[in-house]
Amino acid sequence: MEDTYDVVVVGAGPGGEVVADRTVRAGLTAVVVEAEAVGGECSYRACVPSKALLRPGAAREAARSVDGARQAVTGALDPARTLARRDRFTARGDDTGQADWLTGSGIPLVRGHGRLAGARRVDVTGADGTVRTLRARRAVVLSPGTEPALPQIEGIDRVGVWTNRQATTADAVPERLVVIGGGVVACELATAWRSLGSAVTLLVRGRTLLADWEPCAGEEVARGLTDLGVTLRFGVSADRVARDEATRAVRVETDDGSTLVCDEVLAAVGRRPRTHDLGLDTVGRTAGDWLPVDDTCRVAGLDGDWLYGVGDVNHRAPLTHMAKYQARACAAAIVERAAGRPADPGDWGAWSARADRVAVPQAVFTRPEVASVGLTERAARAAGGAIRAVEYRIDDVAGAALHADAYRGRAKLVVDETRGVVVGCTLTGPMATELIHAATVAIVGEVPLERLRHAVPAFPTVSEVWLRLLEAYGL
Template sequence: MDAAYDVVVIGGGPGGEVVAGRLVRAGLTAVVVEAEEVGGECSYRACVPSKALLRPGAARAAARAVAGARQSVAGALDAAQVLARRDRFTGRGDDSGQADWLDGAGVALVRGHGRLAGERRVEVTGADGTVRTLRARHAVVLSTGTEPVLPPVEGLDRIDVWTSRQATTADAVPERLVVVGGGVVACEMATAWRSLGASVTLLVRDQALLTDWEPCAGEEVTRGLTGLGVTIRFGVSATRVARDATTRTVTVDTDDGATLVCDELLVAVGRRPRTADLGLDSVGVRAGHWLPVDDTCRVTALGGAWLYAVGDVNHRAPLTHMAKYQARACAAAIAERAAGRPAVPGGGQAWSAEADRFAVPQAVFTSPEVASVGLTERAAREAGIAVRAVEYRVDDVAGAALYADDYRGHAKLVVDEGRGVVIGCTLTGPLATELVHTATVAVVGEVPLERLWHAVPAFPTVSEIWLRLLEAYGL
C-alpha cells in the first residue's frame, strides 16, 4: 500500500523525532520510519544508560570528597541496584513511551527498514517481509545515526565482544574487562565498570587519552582513571583475540608481546555511518559514507532540495544535543521551502544551523568530568586564527575548595585576539559538565571580553573560575 506525506523521516532517534515533531508544528505532515526502537541509540544503548551507570560512582566519590560526609560512606556500590536503576531509565528497550510521544505530536510511525527507491520515494520492509512505499511531497530526511567499528584484529570477527551497545546494557559486572580505545566511550565505560568492581585495563594505541581535546583533559582523565585503579597501557594495540569455548574467557595478545586474559572485551575505536543500505545509489549518492550537508542539512551531493540528513550521519557534530539542534534548523528550512520561501544556508536565519561548526559543547562523565566547547588552541591555530590561550587551576577558586576537600580541576580559555571574543573553552573537575553551558553562551553569542567582564559570578561558587580566567587574560 502506498501512502503520501509531506516529509518522510528515516530513523526515529533524537534527530528524527525532533525534525518530525517540528514539521508537524509547522503545519506539514510527517512520518517516521524506524527499524529498531523509537528514541534511537541514545535512549537505550548510549547516553542515557551510560550516564545512569556512571552517576552512582560519581555520587559516592562526591560524598567521600567532603570531611564529615566521608566518614558515613563505606563499602562498595550495590551493582544490582545500579543496573536496576539504569533499566528504569531505558525500559530495557521498551519504546512504547517514545512511540506514544510521536502519536501525540501528530507524527505517523511506520516500523520497518526504510530505504530510498528513487526521488522522494521510500520503501519500507517490515519484520514480516512485507514492503510498502511512502511518497514524500517535499522532502526525505535521513537520521539513521552510526554503528560501532571493529578494527582489523585477528580473531575479532569470530568472537562475541562488547561494543558500546553491550557495555551500556550488560546485566552483570565482569570480573576482568579489557577496553580497546582511548576516546570518550572507552574512558566513560572504564570509569563505570571499574566503579562497579571490575578490574579494568585500557589498551590505548596513542600516547594519550582524548587526543582530540586539549591536553589537560586527557591528562586529568588519565590521573583520575589511574586513581580508580584502572590500568592504562599507552602505545599498545591488540593484535589477536580468541574466546575459550569452555570458560568463555577472552585472550588478548598485544603488539608489545604481552597476553591478557579477561571475561569481556570492549572495543571502542570509532563509529561509521549507517548509510550502506539506505538505497542512496537509487538517487546517485554514494552508499556507505558520511553525508555532507549545508547549514540547512540538505545533502550537498544531490541536486535540488528534497534530501536532508541530520545527526551523526552527516558527521558535522556527532552528539545527541547537536542532532536535535540540526533537526530544528532542518525542519524550519523544509517548512520555508515547502511554502515557496528561500532558506539560504549560512545566511544567519533562524533556520540555519551553524553552531555545529564552531560551538559544539561536549560533556564526558569520567572522574573527573571534562567538558569543552568551541575550538582547541591547536585547532584554532591550524585554522589560521591569531589566538591567545589562558589557563587557571580550578582548585584555586574558593568555591571549588568548599565544594570538595580534594577538588582538582583545570580550565583553559582560547581567545580570538582579533575580535576579542572567546572561541574555545575546556574545563575539568567536578561540575565541569554543568559549567560548560556558560562558555557555550559566550562562544555562540560572541560576547566581547570587555562585556563578559561584567558578568560577575556569585561567590563562593565554582563559576568564579570565569573571573579568574579573565583576570589571567589581563582584565
C-alpha cells in the same frame, strides 16, 4: 501499498523525532520510519544508560570528597541496584512510551527497514517481508545514526566482543574487562565498570586519551582512571583475540608480545554511518558514505531541495544534542521552502546550524569530569589569526575549595585577539559538565571580552573561575 506525506523521516532517533515534530506543528504532514527502537541509540544503548551507570560512582565520590560526609559513606556500590536503576531509565529497550509520544503528536510510525527508492520515495520492508512505499511531497530526511566500527583484529568477529551496545546493557559485572580505545566511550565505560568492581585494562594505541581535546583533558582523565584502579597501557594494540569455549575467558594478544586474559573485551574505536543499505545509490550517492550537508542539513550534490541528512550521519557533530539542534534548523528550512520562502543558511537565523561548526559543547562523565566547547588552541592556531590561550587552576577558586576537599580542576580559555572574543574553552574537575554552558553562550553570542568582564559570577561558586580566567588574561 503506497502513501504520500509532506515529509518522510527515516530514523526515529532524537534528530528524526524533532524534525517530524516540528514540521507537523508547522502544519505539514510527516511519517517516521524505524526498524529498531523509537528513541534511537542514545536512549537505550549509549548516552542514557552509560550516564546511569556512571552516576552512582560519581555520587559516592562527591560525598566522600567532603569531610563530615566522608565518614558516613563506608560501603561499596551495589551493582544490582545500579543496573536496576539503569533499566528504569531505558525500560530495557521497550520503546512503547516514545512510540506512543509520536502517535500522540499526530506522527504515524511505520516499523521496518527504510531505504531510498529514487527521488522523494522510500520503500519500507516490514518484519514479515511486505514492502510499503512512502512518497514525500516536500522532503525525505535521513537520520539513521551510526553503528560501532570494529578494529581490524584477528578473531574479533568470533569472540562476542562488546561494543557500546553490550557494555551499556549488560546484566552482570565482568570480573575482568579489557577496553580497546582511548576516546570518550572507552574512558566513560572503563570508569563505569571499574566503579562497579571490574578489573579494567585500557589498551590505547596512541600516547594520550581524548586525543582531539586539549592535552589537559586527557591528562586529567588518565590520572583519574589510574586513581580509580584502571590499568592504562599506551602505545599498545591488540593483535589477536580468542575465547576459550570451556572457560569462556578471552585471551588478548598484543603487539608488544604480552597476553591478557579477561571475561569480556569492549571495542570502542569509533563509529561508522548506517548508510550501507539506505538506497543512496538510487539517487547517485555512494552506499556506506557519510552525508555531506549544508547548514540547513540539505544533502549536497543533488538537484532540488528534497533530501536532508540529520544527526550523526552527516558527521558534522555526532552528539545527541547537536542532532536535535540540526533537526530544528532542518525542519525550519523545510517549512520555509514549502511556503516558497527560500532559506538562507549563511546567517545565525532560523535556518542555520552554524553552531555545529564553531561551538559544539561536549561533556565527558569520567572522574574527573571534562567538558569543552569551541576550538582547541591547536585548532584555533591552525585556522590562523591572533590567538592567545590562558589557563587557571580551578582549585584556587574559593567556591571549588568549599565544594570539595582537595578539589582538583583545570580551565583553559582560547581567545581570538583580533575580534576580542572567546573561541574555545576546556574545563576539568567536579561540575565541569555543568559549568561549560557559560562558555557556550559566550562563544555563540560572540560576547566581547570587554563586556564579558561585567558578567560577575556569584561568590562563592565554582563559576568564579570565569573571573579568574579573565584576570589571567589581563582584564
